Amino acid sequence: MPKLLRICFIIAFFFAFTNSHINIAPVLGADESDVVTHGFLACGKTTYIVGESGTKTWSYPHSTRDGYVLDSGEIVLTLSKSKKHPGGAVVAIATDGTETVLWKGSQAEVNSAHPTDSGTLVITEAGNNPRLVEIDRDGNVLVEFSLQCQKPNFHMQTRMARKLSDGTYLVPHLLDFAVHQYDAEGNVLNKIDTTVPGDTERKIHSWPFTAIRHHDGHTLVCCTNGNRVVDFDESGEIAWQLTNEDLPGPWLQDPCGSQLLPNGNIVITSYAGGRADVNAPKLIEVNQEKEVVWTYSDGQKVGIHHFQILTTNGQNLAGPILK
Template sequence: MPTLRLLAVLLALVSSAAAAHPFLCCDYGGGKVCVVSAEGKIEWQWDCKAPQDCWKLPNGNYLFCFVSGALEVTPDKKVVWEYKAPTDVKVEVHACQPLPDGNVMLVECGTSRIIEVDRAGKIAKEIKLAAAPEIKLHNQFRGTRKLANGHYLVAFKGEGKIVELDGEGKVLRQIKVPGDPHEVVPLPEGHLLITCGDGHQVRELDAKENIVWELGENDIPGYTLRLMAGCQRLPNGNTVFCVYLGHGHIGEQAQVIEVTRDKKIVWDVADHAQFKTINQIMLLDVPGDVTKGEILR
């Protein structure tokens, strides 16, 4: 008799063939940002060190950040916007977001700040972040998003918490979570979707910070949760998660999973020939303007 693990894998393969998505992704360990067809072919690639966040813009260009800055690049690989992080101190850029006014929001470890950069590459706004002194630079911050009301949500990776700031940087609330959070996605009705990094789990909280949905390390046979990184909530209620396979797990299992509300896998990516550690993803078959928050990631 087949094992439950084998049955789960076979069912996932059947499902993925019927529900494959084209996508944009960051391969942190592979040092590249890629556009991938629904058939799994890399159609566009940009090499950069330690990419962390990526978006397809309404104009068709690709915005992404990496360890030393951020770029907007056209499909024919022309750089039309650039931000270079400071070089006089050690800095790591770990999140980016296109804003409605055309500026780009970034979060930097080392300088400990959120910045909004204009089309000329100049800093238009800066919010200082107070990282605990014992937290090493690489572990300070990860996923960061600006909300429609001007507030900011920041994953304080090394401190195991999500922090909401107002538009001037005042701390409004702090939410402790397991592990080292890598992503916080604002959802409708004030919900938050949080990936807990090496906490090996995911939580969705309502506006009162109650857990309304969660995914545990061993909830899905054959799909152990490793370091949970980027994610995207889909219009049908499913969620796509990046399972970062560094820390000793490269090549072991699927790098991306699409999970239903009842915790069934309907699509996955397990391409170890082309990718090492996929840590961020944006599906390209979901309509919406990313500058208006219409894509939930």
């Protein structure tokens, strides 16, 4: 059993919960060697880890917005606002189950927390002063700047902010229909327009939620209400796009999170994928030819806000986590 899954079983005592309605659907190729299986962390209405067999091995009793399982086995979670955490929070769960609060939200919401290679955390807060902060593990603020986005609608200010290898920050702004790249002083270095080309009336249907910077300056963006996943090239032009016309059914329903796998395949979470059909996939994996490789359904109307693929066919995922 891979080390990561052993850790998940060790901390599985947290909460027992039902496995009904779970459907892992690998897509078969010419022979059984082509079968794809994944283990993953799910963040959203409920928070849990699923092994490759479809069995839930760990859960956490709080709604979450973002999450990472680190190489050490520690789990970093961005908590939704609640009575206990009215401004949201970021917590770390150690392998022995010990929980540490790393950040208490001071405004309306904490929307993401990205653990960087240097051990810091990049966090976004929504509210009257939408901002990005980078902190060390003791909570000391190393970088702080205001986000240049609309202010009236707190919930629609931003989502999955990530620090890039060059020290800049990639931040999607939903109601601004744009992904901004900031320097450490908060200057906007460039902007990707996520509106549908030539369709000004449907701008509201292209809210950017997750933005992933990858090969040669490309940026893969999940556009929630637009039900589209778009790969923009370095100049901001569309290089690749996935819509429901490319899939067996209307499976993209509020595509919030995505992850680019080492083999170039893309996994997408369809937050509201079960509203019309509870058997519709919550997670969809496609290759560059837009062929469906793997799906996961949970029988719920809504649920997975973001996720992290942890293992594939029994092996821990290699390389940087691009999600």
